[in-house]
Every structure is written in C-alpha cells, then in structure tokens.
Amino acid sequence: MERIYVGERAVSLATGIARWVVVDSRTYGLQTEAVAYLASLRARGCSPNTERAYSGRVALYLNYCLMQRLDWRTPGFLGLAGLQQWLIETPLPSRTSEVRPASARHRSRGTANAMMTVVAEFLRFGGAHGWVPATTTALLSEPKLLRFTPPGFDAGESGRRREVQTASFRFKITEPGYEDLSDEQIRRTIALTTRARDRFLLALLACTGLRIGEVLGLRRGDMHLLASSRAVGCGIDGPHVHVRRRTDNPNRALAKSRFARYVPVTADLVALYTDYQYERDRVSQAAEAEMVFVNLFRPPLGRAMSYPNTREMFERLARAVGHACQPHMLRHSAATRWLRDGVDRDVVQRLLGHASPLSMEHYCHVNDVETRAAVERVDSLKGRS
Structure with missing residues (x-):
C-alpha cells in the first residue's frame, strides 16, 4: 500500500519542542483532525512513545481509506470490518534488503486489536468535535452482558450494570503468558x-x-x-x-x-x-x-x-x-x-x-514445582481424615 499519510516527528522552530503529527506526503500539509487528536494525547499526559505509535496507526487508517476509496469519516460497517481483516491478512514490509526474500510476516490479532482501538478512539474524538457523524461512532461499540463479574462488583438493581459496552471490531484472542526469569x-x-x-x-x-x-x-x-x-x-x-x-x-x-x-x-x-x-x-x-x-x-x-x-x-x-x-x-x-x-x-x-x-x-507466576506441591499437600491431607 502506498503511504500517502505518514506519522512524522516535528520540532517547533519557536520553542524547540518536538511533537508527532500526521502529514500528507503529497503536499507536506498537516492532516488537521489527526494532528488535533495527537495534541489531545499530549494534553492527557500520554508519553511521546504513545504519541509516536498512535500517529503511525492513524496514518495507516487514513491510507487504508484512500486505498479503498472510503471517506475516513464515514467508513461504514463493512469498511471497518474490512480494515480489521486487512490488518492481519496483509504481509508486512520486509525488514531486510536481502536478495532471497524472507518469509512473509503478518500482524498478530493482538496487534490488530491495538490498531483498531486507536482507530475507534480517533473516530470518537472526531465525533465529539463534530467531524464524524453519530452513525459512525455508533458502530464502534455494542452492548454485552457480563456473565462473570470481578469480586466486589456491584451489579445494581436487577443486574442492570451487567450490561457494558464492548468494542465491535476486536478479535477474540487468548491472553499471552508473561515470562519471568529464575x-x-x-x-x-x-x-x-x-x-x-x-x-x-x-x-x-x-x-x-x-x-x-x-x-x-x-x-x-x-x-x-x-x-x-x-x-x-x-x-x-x-x-x-x-x-x-x-x-x-x-x-x-x-x-x-x-x-x-x-x-x-x-x-x-x-x-x-x-x-x-x-x-x-x-x-x-x-x-x-x-x-x-x-x-x-x-x-x-x-x-x-x-x-x-x-x-x-x-x-x-x-x-x-x-x-x-x-x-x-x-x-x-x-x-x-x-x-x-x-x-x-x-x-x-x-x-x-x-x-x-x-x-x-x-x-503471580506459578511453576511446576508449586503445582505439584499443592497436589501432594491435598493428597497428604486425605491421610489425616
């Protein structure tokens, strides 16, 4: 996909402060709505690394809309669903310039979820400022009834608080394990x-x-x-x-x-x-x-x-x-x-x-020794009865 919009680091000549922006590489002009969204991240105290990552994700969304001839403000359900699939199906650019091509790399579903989260946040930001219609923002979430709730959760009268809003465009994935070192x-x-x-x-x-x-x-x-x-x-x-x-x-x-x-x-x-x-x-x-x-x-x-x-x-x-x-x-x-x-x-x-x-x-990581010790402890208790 041709990159028309790109996330770039810009330094103010007046203050020397570095900010991340989204630029149209054809005209070198700023994409106004995207720049305003990135500025809102700064106002919320997000880190420069978050700003950098989000600038690239918003630019990718804008480029996808150009490629599919969609208005980024009104991509529609099919447009957003297509983006979700496109993120995991499209091979990533090669990291090397070797003669022998490396095996194709693809985004994981977890990465696609992270990118769709930024797209949804960008569109909601646009909706709050009147740039994106309510018909678009209404597509971004859907009600879900919580079957299981965390300890201390107040479900409210007749369980009305069990209904929450969840992201519409999100892959179901298994949470990865977190490794530690001995x-x-x-x-x-x-x-x-x-x-x-x-x-x-x-x-x-x-x-x-x-x-x-x-x-x-x-x-x-x-x-x-x-x-x-x-x-x-x-x-x-x-x-x-x-x-x-x-x-x-x-x-x-x-x-x-x-x-x-x-x-x-x-x-x-x-x-x-x-x-x-x-x-x-x-x-x-x-x-x-x-x-x-x-x-x-x-x-x-x-x-x-x-x-x-x-x-x-x-x-x-x-x-x-x-x-x-x-x-x-x-x-x-x-x-x-x-x-x-x-x-x-x-x-x-x-x-x-x-x-x-x-x-x-x-x-809280549990290892094989701890699980075996737990089972053997239960077995030893049987002998006491």
Whole structure:
C-alpha cells in the first residue's frame, strides 16, 4: 500500500519542542483532525512513545481509506470490518534488503486489536468535535452482558450494570503468558555481562522491579544510596531510588505511573553502582551528564541511553545466555519473587507503582514445582481424615 499519510516527528522552530503529527506526503500539509487528536494525547499526559505509535496507526487508517476509496469519516460497517481483516491478512514490509526474500510476516490479532482501538478512539474524538457523524461512532461499540463479574462488583438493581459496552471490531484472542526469569538465570545473565554499566542496569531492574522507562529516566539526584539522605533534604532512611515522572528527559524515557514513589535497594546494588561510577568517570564526556545511564562505549558519548540502545543490549545478552531476556521479564521476576516470599500484595503493588490492585494479577507466576506441591499437600491431607 502506498503511504500517502505518514506519522512524522516535528520540532517547533519557536520553542524547540518536538511533537508527532500526521502529514500528507503529497503536499507536506498537516492532516488537521489527526494532528488535533495527537495534541489531545499530549494534553492527557500520554508519553511521546504513545504519541509516536498512535500517529503511525492513524496514518495507516487514513491510507487504508484512500486505498479503498472510503471517506475516513464515514467508513461504514463493512469498511471497518474490512480494515480489521486487512490488518492481519496483509504481509508486512520486509525488514531486510536481502536478495532471497524472507518469509512473509503478518500482524498478530493482538496487534490488530491495538490498531483498531486507536482507530475507534480517533473516530470518537472526531465525533465529539463534530467531524464524524453519530452513525459512525455508533458502530464502534455494542452492548454485552457480563456473565462473570470481578469480586466486589456491584451489579445494581436487577443486574442492570451487567450490561457494558464492548468494542465491535476486536478479535477474540487468548491472553499471552508473561515470562519471568529464575534467580539462577538472572545471576548467570549478570555474570556474563562485561560492562559495569550493564551489570548495574540488569541488577537494578531485577532488584527493584522498575519499568525500563523508569530506569532510563533516572537522574543522578534520584539515587539516594547512603544510609541517610537527610543531607539532601530526604527523610527516607536507607539506600533507595526515587522514581519520578518527567516529560523533558532527553532520551524521551517516561515513567508510566503518574505518582512519584521510592524503592529501597540493597547494599549489593549500591556496590554495583559504585563500580559503574568508576567506569563512567573514565569517559570525560559523561562527567557532567545528569542522566544515570549514558553512552560510554560509542558516540555520542555521554548522551542518555535510549530505548533502542537498551533493546540492542538485551538482544545481545539473550544470544549470549541462550534464552529470552527482556527488561519486563525482570520486572515480573521481581514481583513473582516477592509474592512467593510472602510479601503482602499491597506492598508489592506499591513497589511496582500500580494504581490498581487488579494490575497485580499478571505478576503471580506459578511453576511446576508449586503445582505439584499443592497436589501432594491435598493428597497428604486425605491421610489425616
């Protein structure tokens, strides 16, 4: 499909602020409604990464409508249903320029659902501003009766609250499993890491359960690693790390949680940070850098590590250790370890920075040893009766 509309990063000449927009590549003009929608994301405090992803998804929708000769404001039921199928059936562009073509890649149903969610949100935004008719927005959801409700759910008189609105254009999929790493896998991965910076980064993720965006957004002033931080105006005892949401990080890293928190750290982690400081001090360009994690081994030296830098590092480590290794797996590992050790769920929720206790459900991983132990315990109880 020819890309007429594209999501682009635009920098204001007046303020230097970077924003994401949707541009018509034929005229280099802005697609007004799409730009307004992306601006609404910024107003809601969404991260620049969300803005970037949504700009591409809105552009894809506009291009699909052009290809199918549809008015994007009134695509109709068949147009939206066709888009849903087109997303999973159309091969993605090849990532390589090899002579031998790679096997065709397709979007997963989960990815298609995420894209349809953005399309629906964009159309609802247009409906709220009078650009999209009510006949279009009415197609985006349909009533559904909840057969099962979560604990504490108030169904209301005669169960009237059991009827909810659900997305009309959404594939039914099985939720993917969330992987975690064993303590031995984590120790081995850290041991195979040759750089002090990377060892500290891995250990910090494993010890604190921080998100990668939170780690990359840390500044030196957030690292309170002395027994007492009263000298810098902090009354929290013991070594700890402050996690703060900032929108002006040079690497565009963003803490997902809007609420600041602190996470205690261990003496071993403090020692790894000290090793990293020795390594960092040997790079003069990093001396004045405010961010904790910076480039030390290739230019531009001293610049804050970015998401692509970190992804490349984890891909390299995964090849070295022979198993999957991703930042979020270390977060799940930390949460799973705390829960297995009997840490109260409210404490784990606070450490992870979750606003809702329902977010904790994905973090309780059960292994084969635990399931067998549970069954054997029930069997042993039979002998007591």
